[in-house]
Amino acid sequence: MDFAFSAEDEVFRREVREWLGGHLSGAGDRRGWEKTLGQGGWIGLGWGEAGYGNRTVSLTQQVVWAEEYARSGAPPRSGHIGENLLAPTLIAHGSQEQKARFLPPIAAGEELWCQGYSEPGAGSDLAGVRTKAELGGDGSYRISGQKIWTSLAHEADWCFVLARTEPGSTRHRGLSFLLVPMDQPGRIEVRPIRQLTGTGDFNEVFFDGARAEHVVGGAGNGWTVAMSLLGFERGVSTLAQQIGFAAELGRVVQAAVKSGTVADPVVRERLVRQWAELRAMRWNALRTLGRSGDAGAPSVAKLLWGGWHQRLGELAMQVRGAGAGVGPQDWSPSAPYELDAFQHLFLFSRADTIYGGSDQVQRTIVAERVLGLPREPKGVV
Known part of the structure; x- marks a missing residue:
C-alpha cells in the first residue's frame, strides 16, 4: 500500500x-485564535459540504493540515468539539435549518461547543444516562441532571446533550440528542474538576430546568445520533495526535541520551519499541482512514494509542530516574502546584486508557461486533 x-x-x-508561520504570533488568545482560523478558511475542511463559510479539501489534504498544525506548535483547539464532532453529526442527521443555524458560526470560530455525554454512573456505559428532558407546551425541552468530565464546558457557548426524553425508558431507548445554550444563569452550573496535573479543563455540569429547542435526528433517536458522532471522533485527528506523540518520544530519547540511561539495554529496547509501535499506529491509521463499515477500527485505534501513550509516560519516569518524583528546587507547601513536562506526561497519561471509552469497553466492542463472540452478560460485576 502506498502511503x-x-x-x-x-x-x-x-x-x-x-499560513501558520505568518499567523501563529497572534495565537495567544484561544478564542481569538479560533476566529483567526475561521477567517483563513481552515475550519470545516473535512465536512464534505461547503457553503457554510468553510472550504473543503481532499482526505489526504485534511491529514496534511492536521499534521502540519500539530508540527507547528500551534495551541490546542478550543473549537475541536464543534468542528470535528458536532458539525459532521449535523451534516449527517440535522435538518437544513439546524445546519444553516449552527455550521456557519462553527466555521467562523465564533461559537464553541462541549459534549454532554458522560454522567456519574454512566461513563463508558453511555446507555445508562439518567439526565432527563421534559417537553414543555412551547415545544422546547427542560433538562435536569448532571454531566461529568465535560471538556471545555467553562469556555463553551453550546453543549450537545444526550438525555432521556421518554419517561420510563431504559438503556438505548427513549434518548434524544439536544442542543443546549450554555448561557442560562441559574439553570446551568459549571464546576471545574481539578486534575492530578493541577489543570482543570474537565468539568461537572449541572442542569436545573435548562431550556433546549433543538433536537437532532428526531425525538427518541438520540442513541443512533450519539453513536454516529462517536464514529467521527477518531478520524484524521488521530494522525495529528501522533505528531505530538512523536515529539514527546523525541524528548524522552534526548533525555535518555543526556542522562546516560540509554546505555541500559532495557531502556534502549523500550525506546526502540515505542518508536516501532508509533510507526505501526501511523500506518494503521492511514490504512483505515476513510473506510466505512469497519466497526472495530476506532476501537482498535483507541486501544493502540491509549496503551502506547501510557507506556511512554512510564518510560519518561524511568529515564529521569529518582529525580522524576522531585518537584522544583524552590518548591514549598505554599508554592503553586508545578510539574515539568515529563511529570505532566506521566500523570495525564494515566487516564488515556479510561477516557474516550475505557480499554475494557473497546475490547468488548471488538469481541462482539467484529469477532462475533457472545455478548457480555449485563448486570454481572
Missing part, C-alpha cells in the same frame, strides 16, 4: 506552513 502524499498534497502542505 505517500501526491504532488498536489505537497503544494497544499507548503500553503499550510506559510
Whole structure:
C-alpha cells in the first residue's frame, strides 16, 4: 500500500506552513485564535459540504493540515468539539435549518461547543444516562441532571446533550440528542474538576430546568445520533495526535541520551519499541482512514494509542530516574502546584486508557461486533 502524499498534497502542505508561520504570533488568545482560523478558511475542511463559510479539501489534504498544525506548535483547539464532532453529526442527521443555524458560526470560530455525554454512573456505559428532558407546551425541552468530565464546558457557548426524553425508558431507548445554550444563569452550573496535573479543563455540569429547542435526528433517536458522532471522533485527528506523540518520544530519547540511561539495554529496547509501535499506529491509521463499515477500527485505534501513550509516560519516569518524583528546587507547601513536562506526561497519561471509552469497553466492542463472540452478560460485576 502506498502511503505517500501526491504532488498536489505537497503544494497544499507548503500553503499550510506559510499560513501558520505568518499567523501563529497572534495565537495567544484561544478564542481569538479560533476566529483567526475561521477567517483563513481552515475550519470545516473535512465536512464534505461547503457553503457554510468553510472550504473543503481532499482526505489526504485534511491529514496534511492536521499534521502540519500539530508540527507547528500551534495551541490546542478550543473549537475541536464543534468542528470535528458536532458539525459532521449535523451534516449527517440535522435538518437544513439546524445546519444553516449552527455550521456557519462553527466555521467562523465564533461559537464553541462541549459534549454532554458522560454522567456519574454512566461513563463508558453511555446507555445508562439518567439526565432527563421534559417537553414543555412551547415545544422546547427542560433538562435536569448532571454531566461529568465535560471538556471545555467553562469556555463553551453550546453543549450537545444526550438525555432521556421518554419517561420510563431504559438503556438505548427513549434518548434524544439536544442542543443546549450554555448561557442560562441559574439553570446551568459549571464546576471545574481539578486534575492530578493541577489543570482543570474537565468539568461537572449541572442542569436545573435548562431550556433546549433543538433536537437532532428526531425525538427518541438520540442513541443512533450519539453513536454516529462517536464514529467521527477518531478520524484524521488521530494522525495529528501522533505528531505530538512523536515529539514527546523525541524528548524522552534526548533525555535518555543526556542522562546516560540509554546505555541500559532495557531502556534502549523500550525506546526502540515505542518508536516501532508509533510507526505501526501511523500506518494503521492511514490504512483505515476513510473506510466505512469497519466497526472495530476506532476501537482498535483507541486501544493502540491509549496503551502506547501510557507506556511512554512510564518510560519518561524511568529515564529521569529518582529525580522524576522531585518537584522544583524552590518548591514549598505554599508554592503553586508545578510539574515539568515529563511529570505532566506521566500523570495525564494515566487516564488515556479510561477516557474516550475505557480499554475494557473497546475490547468488548471488538469481541462482539467484529469477532462475533457472545455478548457480555449485563448486570454481572
